[in-house]
Structures are given as structure tokens and as C-alpha cells.
Amino acid sequence: METLHELMQARREKLQRQVEAGLEAFPYSYDRTRTSEQIKEQFDDLLESETLVSVAGRLVAKRVMGKTTFGHLQDDKGRIQIYARRDDIGDEDYLLFRQTADLGDWVGFRGVVMLTKTGEKTLKVKEWQPLAKCIRPLPTVKEEADSGVRHNEVTDPDDRYRNRSLDLVVNPEAAESFRTRAKVISFIRKFLDERLFLEVETPVLQPLYGGGTARPFETFHNQLKKKLYLRIADELYLKRLIVGGLDRVYEISKDFRNEGVDRTHNPEFTMMECYVAFKDYTYHMELVEEMVSTLAKEINGSYTIRWGDQEIDCTPPWPRVKYIEALQEVTGKDLLGVDIDLLKQVAKDHNIELPEKVSYGKVMDELFGELVEPTFTRPTFVVDYPVEISPLAKRHRDDDRLVERFEAFIGGMEIANSFSELNDPEDQRSRFEAQAKARAAGDDEAMVVDEDYLQVMELGMPPTAGLGLGVDRLVMLLTNNSSIRDVILFPLLRDKEQQ
Numbered sequence: 022m023e024t025l026h027e028l029m030q031a032r033r034e035k036l037q038r039q040v041e042a043g044l045e046a047f048p049y050s051y052d053r054t055r056t057s058e059q060i061k062e063q064f065d066d067l068l069e070s071e072t073l074v075s076v077a078g079r080l081v082a083k084r085v086m087g088k089t090t091f092g093h094l095q096d097d098k099g100r101i102q103i104y105a106r107r108d109d110i111g112d113e114d115y116l117l118f119r120q121t122a123d124l125g126d127w128v129g130f131r132g133v134v135m136l137t138k139t140g141e142k143t144l145k146v147k148e149w150q151p152l153a154k155c156i157r158p159l160p161t162v163k164e165e166a167d168s169g170v171r172h173n174e175v176t177d178p179d180d181r182y183r184n185r186s187l188d189l190v191v192n193p194e195a196a197e198s199f200r201t202r203a204k205v206i207s208f209i210r211k212f213l214d215e216r217l218f219l220e221v222e223t224p225v226l227q228p229l230y231g232g233g234t235a236r237p238f239e240t241f242h243n244q245l246k247k248k249l250y251l252r253i254a255d256e257l258y259l260k261r262l263i264v265g266g267l268d269r270v271y272e273i274s275k276d277f278r279n280e281g282v283d284r285t286h287n288p289e290f291t292m293m294e295c296y297v298a299f300k301d302y303t304y305h306m307e308l309v310e311e312m313v314s315t316l317a318k319e320i321n322g323s324y325t326i327r328w329g330d331q332e333i334d335c336t337p338p339w340p341r342v343k344y345i346e347a348l349q350e351v352t353g354k355d356l357l358g359v360d361i362d363l364l365k366q367v368a369k370d371h372n373i374e375l376p377e378k379v380s381y382g383k384v385m386d387e388l389f390g391e392l393v394e395p396t397f398t399r400p401t402f403v404v405d406y407p408v409e410i411s412p413l414a415k416r417h418r419d420d421d422r423l424v425e426r427f428e429a430f431i432g433g434m435e436i437a438n439s440f441s442e443l444n445d446p447e448d449q450r451s452r453f454e455a456q457a458k459a460r461a462a463g464d465d466e467a468m469v470v471d472e473d474y475l476q477v478m479e480l481g482m483p484p485t486a487g488l489g490l491g492v493d494r495l496v497m498l499l500t501n502n503s504s505i506r507d508v509i510l511f512p513l514l515r516d517k518e519q520q
Contacts, residue, residue: 028158033123036154043245046151051129053077059099064142065392067134075131076101076144076451079190085119094130094144095193102137103130105120105146118149125155125190132363160191182506182514188394192275198500199509205496206273208316209293216294218269223258225251227276231474232413233280234456234466239287251277255294255485256413259475260442263480271295273492284376284504285434287512291492296442300486301415305439306402308339308488312497313400313436320499327501328432331398335431339400344389345423347403351392356385357407358422378463382409397430412452412468413487414440434493436494444486446478449508 023031030326039046055074061066067074078096088107092098101269107115109132122128129150137144159260167264181188210220228247230237238320242248255272262270273293280286297304314335326337345357352367364384368375373391384409397403404427405417414424425441443449453470460467496508506512 025158029156030156032123032156032158035123036156038121039117039151039154042113043150044117047087047153049152051075051150051152052079053129055342056098057096057101057418060101060144061099061142064134070138071133071149073131075129075142077106077129079129079155080122080126080128081122083124084120089117090115090119093280094128096192097196099193102141103132104135104137104143105130105145105149109145109147109262112151113148114343122130122149123155123158124149126191127152127155138503159187170235173472175491177503178409179504179514179517184511185510195264195507198496198502200244201500202492202496202508204320205316205499206291206492208319209312209490209492210273212315213271213293216269218271219267221259221262221267221270221272223252223255223272223274227252227255229469229471230475231468231471233278234410236280236466238277239440253278254489256291256489257471259294259296259472260485261483262479263298263485268298269296282513284516285494285497285507287493287509289513290505290509293487293490293492296475296485296487298483298485301402301441301484302427302439302486305437305488306339306341306427306429309437309439309490310339312490313429313431316495317499319504326498327499328398329501329503331432333399333432333498335400339429341402341404341427344403344406347393348385348389351396352388356388372408374462380409380459380462380464380467382459383408383464394430394435395433395508398432400429400431402427402429408452409455411440412456413443415443415445415451432498434494434498435491436498437488437490439486439488442481442482442487444478444485447473449478452474 036046053075055076057078058309060074060076076094076096078094080092081095082093082196084091092103094103105115105118129152130144130146131148132144132146135145137143181192193400211421226240226249226355228249230250230253233252237250237253240251242249254276255274259270259272271293273291275289276292277289279288282288314337316325317324317335324334325334326333345355349355354367356364356367361381361384364381365375368384368388371392373387375387405423408416408422410426411424411426414426417425419424427439428435429437443452453468456468457470460469493505493508497505500508503507
């Protein structure tokens, strides 16, 4: 069996043969007049008119039969069979194609359409042009004749994520998730624009991170001699714009959190955050219901989405469940305001490991995340969280131990988080200070006191509703992908050596 080095060397020699024969091996452009999909859609008219068409893509199959060669060309829209015959393209060109065109090569073909004896729509080649040589051989792909099931050598998911270019070549169906992702982002933008939200951009590099409880990535600006952080959220900057008089703002952004990597978390992820003045968190419940249910119908044709082997109905209205009551139903205890030692004991009873130094809010968050969140398969709003775990939310108008906050869950995952935003600068200062104490006690995800933001709040912020929606997780649900890595083109992975 030939080594990879020998296979690549053989392909380089074929490339040299093309050059010596006068072919432009890496041309600057190619006049493609149809995609594979367009040829099939327009086939009857093209067949009748004998119109010359040209297609371009990767050669993914090739069967040489003496003076004729059949193959398949794959482009962004699918595949088309090609039929090359020596009598049609000439002895020299046909010999070059047969002997130097390899699987994986980018090739352009020009010809007329024909229907084979088996009824397959085919391009009868009159000219061919190499566009780019695939020097490194593609993995072997085999298709079962009876079932149509395709098998290839790229079977390790992490190998697929590490080399997404190769994944998209040998698994073209994987591209559908990313086409859907693009549709989702376009839909969200259009949905908010129609409701008079203004799209804005806020800093990725921030002198002080905030807007969430997470560990940041740190960097250093050499000219300014200043430590900076990659943002963990857009919240504090977007609320600055509310203070400045922009009543409805949103941003679809990349955020970064220096945390674990798992099925639903990637250190770099996409969020949509929007803020609207003069509203409270109930406004965003209705907005999320309408946005997600309409999006499900737009993508899948109905309000029902497929998630694993389940069907989930996203038809509004969605049920509302109170945070403390949901936790009490699982643990059998009312844990609001109890001593932290009791909380730790409850975590221990349920085999939940905690850091050595941990705050009340952190334990509550761990308990809820482990015991309650996975139970919400159908779309559900969890409302009214303890004040200790929501330092940027307004206190509940009926119980000051709680805040006006909801999270939306589908398929056991949080997809959205919303507050009636805290706009009392004195209350905000005391919450920041409580977070700082938690941080000093060992909670490295707790917030720090942001004096600049407090000064902005002192200018006066109107009643405001804020919302953060996880785009990656929403795409996971709409494409029935169980891993966030399947909906991020280039996810961050451990090195193979670490695995």
C-alpha cells in the first residue's frame, strides 16, 4: 500500500503533467453558468434547446471505461453526474482528464445535458478545465448501493470538528446545519428590526468585564500598558445606551467565557442581547415565545421540533414555573434564605460536588442546574430567582428576597435569560459589593464593582427589560444536534495529546 507521501507525490506529478500540456492548473476564475441544482431544475428546457452550460465543483466520483468516463461533481448545491467521451473532447484532453484528474480535484466542465439509459440527469462534457489540484487525498467514501448509506474514514467527531473543511467535503449534509444557522440569525435580526430595535456594536475588549457571572479571558494592551478582558456579555454597555436615550437596542455578538467545554458550552459562543425601555420582564416572555415559535415554523414548517427521539411542541403560551417551587419539588425543601451549610448538605445528598469555597448563590445555581434544568423538555419559563444569584436584576415587587427574572428552557437547556433590569444605583452598588465579597471568599465567577457603570446609572436609567438569547443552543434545537460543536463551524477543542 502506498504511503501518504507517495500518494501526494503522485498527485504533484499529475499536476506537473497538466502544466506541461498547457493547461492553467490554478486559473484566476472560471465562468460557471449553472449550479448542479439549477441544471436539474432547468433540465427539460436545457435538453430541448441543447444549451451549453458550465458547472464547477469537486470531482467526487470517477469511473473510467476505456474511451468514456463517468463521474460525479459536487458543488454547494448538490451533485451532478458528468459523462466524458474521447470523441467529444478530443484524444489529448480526454487522456489528460482520465490520467490526471483525481478525486477531490476542483474541476470545471462545459457541455450539454443528456439523460442516461437509467434516467439520470447528466452533463455530457465537451470541455474540461482543472481549477485546483487536491494534492492531499480525501478519505475514502463508500456508498451502499441498496441503502444509499455512505461510509467514510472521518468517523471521530473531534477529527471532524478539527478539520471542518474536510468534514464539509466528505459529509456535505453537515453543511445544512450551518445553512440553518444563517437563516436563524437573519430571522432574529429581521424580527427585531421590524419591532424598531436598533442594532448596535459594543466593545469586545473591555477594561472591566461584567454582565454575567463567569471567569473571563485576559489579555494585555502593550501601548496602553493595560490589562483588558474579552467580554463575557454585552449587558452593561447596552444598558449604557438605554441611559443615553436609545430606547430599543440589540446586538448579535461573540462572547467569551473561560469555563468548561462540554455538550452545551463552548468558550466562544454567540448571543443575542436586546434591551427595551419602559418594559419589564413579562414583555420579553412574550417576545421569546413569539420569536422562537415563529422561527420553529419558519425552519421546520410547524411549531413542532424534533429533539433526539422526542417531538417538542413550541406553540405559545409556554408554562411559567417559579424557581423556588421547582427546586423544592425535587429536593423536598424550601431553600430560600436557608443557611449555606444546609444548602451544602442538600448538594452532598444529591452527589453534587462543590468547590471548597463557595457562596450561597453558587450552591443554589449548582443545585438548580443539576436537579431541575434537565427536566424541562417542553418550552418552559422559570421565573423569580433568588436575589443572590441575579446581581443585575430588579427586586421582585412582591418579595424582595427574589428578583424579576426568567430563564427559558427547551430540551433541558437554557436558551434565554431576562430581567426587569435593576436601575437603582444604590441597590446596584450594594449588589456589586456583595458579589465582591463572594469573590473574595473564593467564587472566581462572581462580579467585581464597576464604578464606571455605577456612575452611568447615576445619570438615571428608565425602567428597562433586558434579554439574552443563546443562538448556538437555539440552532442545536432547530437542527436536532445534541452537541454545540455541530453548530459552530470551528469549535475550540482539546489537543489530541490532552485527550
